[in-house]
Amino acid sequence: MIKNIEKSNENVAINDKEIAILREHFPTCFKNDGSFDIERFKETLKDKVDVVHEGYELKFLGKSYAKLLASLDTTTVITPNEKHNSQPENANSENIYISGDNLDGLKHLLKSYAKSVKCIYIDPPYNTGSDGFVYKDNFNFSTEELQDKLSVDENQANRILELTQKGSASHSAWLMFMYSRLQLAKDLLKDDGVIFISIDDNEQANLKLLCDDVFGEENLISNLVWHQGRKSAGKTVAVNHEYCFVYARNKNIIYEANKDNLIYFRERKESLDLIYQKEIELRNLYVEDFEKMSKEIKKFYKSFDDEHPIQRNKHYNKFDKKGLFFPDNTSAPDNPETRSHKPLTHPKTNKPTAVPSMGWRYNYDNLLKLVKEDRIFFGENETKVPCYKRYLKETEYEFTPSVFYKDGRGASKRLESLFETKVFDFPKDENVIKKFLSFVSVYSNASDIILDFFSGSATTANALIKLNSEDKGNRKFIAIQLPEQLDIKKESQKNAFNLLKKLNYPPTLDYIGFERIKRAAKKIKEETNADIDYGFKHFILNEPNPNTLDKCETFDKANLIANESILDDLGVATVLTTWLNYDGYGLTTKATEIDLKGYTAYYNQKHLYLIHTDFTQEAVMDLFEKYDTIPHFNPENIVLFGYSFNEWSVTEMLEKNLKILNDTEKNLKINIEVRY
Numbered sequence: 001m002i003k004n005i006e007k008s009n010e011n012v013a014i015n016d017k018e019i020a021i022l023r024e025h026f027p028t029c030f031k032n033d034g035s036f037d038i039e040r041f042k043e044t045l046k047d048k049v050d051v052v053h054e055g056y057e058l059k060f061l062g063k064s065y066a067k068l069l070a071s072l073d074t075t076t077v078i079t080p081n082e083k084h085n086s087q088p089e090n091a092n093s094e095n096i097y098i099s100g101d102n103l104d105g106l107k108h109l110l111k112s113y114a115k116s117v118k119c120i121y122i123d124p125p126y127n128t129g130s131d132g133f134v135y136k137d138n139f140n141f142s143t144e145e146l147q148d149k150l151s152v153d154e155n156q157a158n159r160i161l162e163l164t165q166k167g168s169a170s171h172s173a174w175l176m177f178m179y180s181r182l183q184l185a186k187d188l189l190k191d192d193g194v195i196f197i198s199i200d201d202n203e204q205a206n207l208k209l210l211c212d213d214v215f216g217e218e219n220l221i222s223n224l225v226w227h228q229g230r231k232s233a234g235k236t237v238a239v240n241h242e243y244c245f246v247y248a249r250n251k252n253i254i255y256e257a258n259k260d261n262l263i264y265f266r267e268r269k270e271s272l273d274l275i276y277q278k279e280i281e282l283r284n285l286y287v288e289d290f291e292k293m294s295k296e297i298k299k300f301y302k303s304f305d306d307e308h309p310i311q312r313n314k315h316y317n318k319f320d321k322k323g324l325f326f327p328d329n330t331s332a333p334d335n336p337e338t339r340s341h342k343p344l345t346h347p348k349t350n351k352p353t354a355v356p357s358m359g360w361r362y363n364y365d366n367l368l369k370l371v372k373e374d375r376i377f378f379g380e381n382e383t384k385v386p387c388y389k390r391y392l393k394e395t396e397y398e399f400t401p402s403v404f405y406k407d408g409r410g411a412s413k414r415l416e417s418l419f420e421t422k423v424f425d426f427p428k429d430e431n432v433i434k435k436f437l438s439f440v441s442v443y444s445n446a447s448d449i450i451l452d453f454f455s456g457s458a459t460t461a462n463a464l465i466k467l468n469s470e471d472k473g474n475r476k477f478i479a480i481q482l483p484e485q486l487d488i489k490k491e492s493q494k495n496a497f498n499l500l501k502k503l504n505y506p507p508t509l510d511y512i513g514f515e516r517i518k519r520a521a522k523k524i525k526e527e528t529n530a531d532i533d534y535g536f537k538h539f540i541l542n543e544p545n546p547n548t549l550d551k552c553e554t555f556d557k558a559n560l561i562a563n564e565s566i567l568d569d570l571g572v573a574t575v576l577t578t579w580l581n582y583d584g585y586g587l588t589t590k591a592t593e594i595d596l597k598g599y600t601a602y603y604n605q606k607h608l609y610l611i612h613t614d615f616t617q618e619a620v621m622d623l624f625e626k627y628d629t630i631p632h633f634n635p636e637n638i639v640l641f642g643y644s645f646n647e648w649s650v651t652e653m654l655e656k657n658l659k660i661l662n663d664t665e666k667n668l669k670i671n672i673e674v675r676y
Contacts, residue, residue, distance in 0.1 A: 061159055120194075229409065461513070594626070599619040
C-alpha cells in the first residue's frame, strides 16, 4: 500500500481535488482535450452567482506548496498500542489518542471520518519566537520537481525549499504550516461543524485571513477574547488576553437548523444561581409580600459592582406566586396594521387599558388566554400598557459574550496537582474548553466527535470527559499529538522527562497527554461515578524504516517468491488497522478472524483481508464454501497484502472460483484488490 501511495503521489497536482469537483458537477465545461472552459463556466453561473473581477486574497511564500502537501497521501502506517487497547477500560472505548505528526494524522482520519466531526478545538504554536516553532517536514522535493508541481520559477522553488529544509519561524513558514492542516481539518467537519482556534497577537491577523481563505469569511462566527488575568512582561502594555477564532463549516446550516430554538453559543447565565438562591431566601422571609420582595431584590442587585455579570439580569425585579419575572414588551415589532389595537380591561379599575402604539404583539385571543393564565402584568392603573411576564426560571441561557474572563493560572495549578509535579507550561483551561464544547455539542446531540490535532497536554480530552460526566453525554474525542522529544537538560522539561521515565514511557510529549487522560478520567470517575466512556484507544503513526522501504521498492511481484519479512517488519496488526481505516471503518472497529482450513483471514462488513502467507487451494475452497453456505457472509472486496503472495497464482485461484460463485443464488460481484 505504501508503494502504491508513493506512486500515486508522484502524479498529484495541487488542484486535483478542485478539478475533480468541477468535473463531477460541471462536465460540460471541459473540452475534449481535458482543458477547462472558464467562459462557459461563467456563463453557467451567471444567473445564480454574482461573478466579480475584484480580487482579494491572502498570499504568502509557500501557499501553493501547502496545497500540495494537503493533496499528497501519507505513507505512514497506523500501529495500535495493543497492550493498552486491550485493557478492560479501553477495549470497547471509542475515544482515540494518536501519537504522530498531525498532518499525517488528519490524512488518515479523512479516510474514515470525513464530514463526521462536530467540533474541532486547537491551540497551535503561536510563533512568538520563544515557543519553539520552526517549520519542518520530511518531504524531499528537488527544485525541478517543485517547479513542475507548483508551476513556479526556479527562484521561488528554491526559496520554498529553503523554508522547508533549513527550518524557519517566519510568518510565511507558519502560514504554510497551518494552511495545509486547516484545509484537511475543514474536510473533517460536519456541515454544521465548528472549529475553535486559539491564538495571540503575533499571528492573529494572519490567522483571520487564513481562515477566511479556507472556511470563507462568511463563516466567521466570532473572534472571542479571553481575558486570562496573568500579565505578560510587556515593555509598553501588559498583555493579559488571547483570542479564539470561531468558524463554521457552513454558518447558514447552523442558523437554519436552530432558528426556532437557537441553542448554539449560549451558556447558562453566570448570575442565575446567585439570583435563585436570593429568590428562595426572600420567599421564605416574606411569603407572598411581593412588593417587599421586589424592593429587596433591587437592593440585592445594588450590592454588586456595576461590572458584575449579575447586573445583566437586574431587570428581573418583580415577584408573583410563580416566581421572579420582568415585564417584557407586548408591542408588535412590525406590520402594525395586522395587529389588534383592542384594549384589555384593567383588573382593578375595570377600565380599558392603554394599548401599544403599534398594536399588540399577540393575537387578541391569545392575549386573553395569557391574561387568564396570569402571564400579563398590569400596572397600577389603566394608563400603563400591560406587559408580558417573562420568568427568570424560563430564561436559563444567554448568548456568550465575545469577551470573557477566566484566570489562566487555575489550569496550571490543577494540572500540577493531577501529576503531583509541574509537567507543562501554560496549559489551556479545561473548563474554558468544556464551555466551548458545550456551545456546539449540546445534550440532545451529545454523541458528537470532538477533535484536537494539537493536543498538547490533552486538555480537550479532559474537558470532554468532564462534560460527558455532567450531562451523561456520549461524545468521543480524537486527539493527535506529535511525539516531540523532551530534553532533560531544559528546566521546563526536566520534571516531565523524569516522570515519564519513572512510568516506563518514552520521553516524548505525547505521553504527557496519554497519562493526563488516564489520571483525569480516574479522578472524574471517583468524583461523579457517571456511566460514561473513561477509556481510549492509542495508535502510533510510523513511517516504515528505510530497510523496509527498500524491501518494498525492490520487491518484484512478477517473481513467484513472497517476502515474509516485510509483513514481519510492519506487523499484522498495523497492516489490518491501517486498512480498516483506509476502507472507511474507522480506528475503533474490530475485524473478525475467519479460519480458512488453518489460514487466518480478517473480515469486516464488505471487506475480507488476506494478509498472511501460505494461502492454499484448500483455503480458497473453504472461503467460497463460506460464501455459499453462510447467509450473512458477503464480503464484496477481497484485499491481498501483495508481499505475502504470488499475486498471479492466488488471483487466478480466486477468480476461477468467483465464476462458480456468480452462478449461485447470491450472485455477488466481488472485487479482488492487491495492495503494496
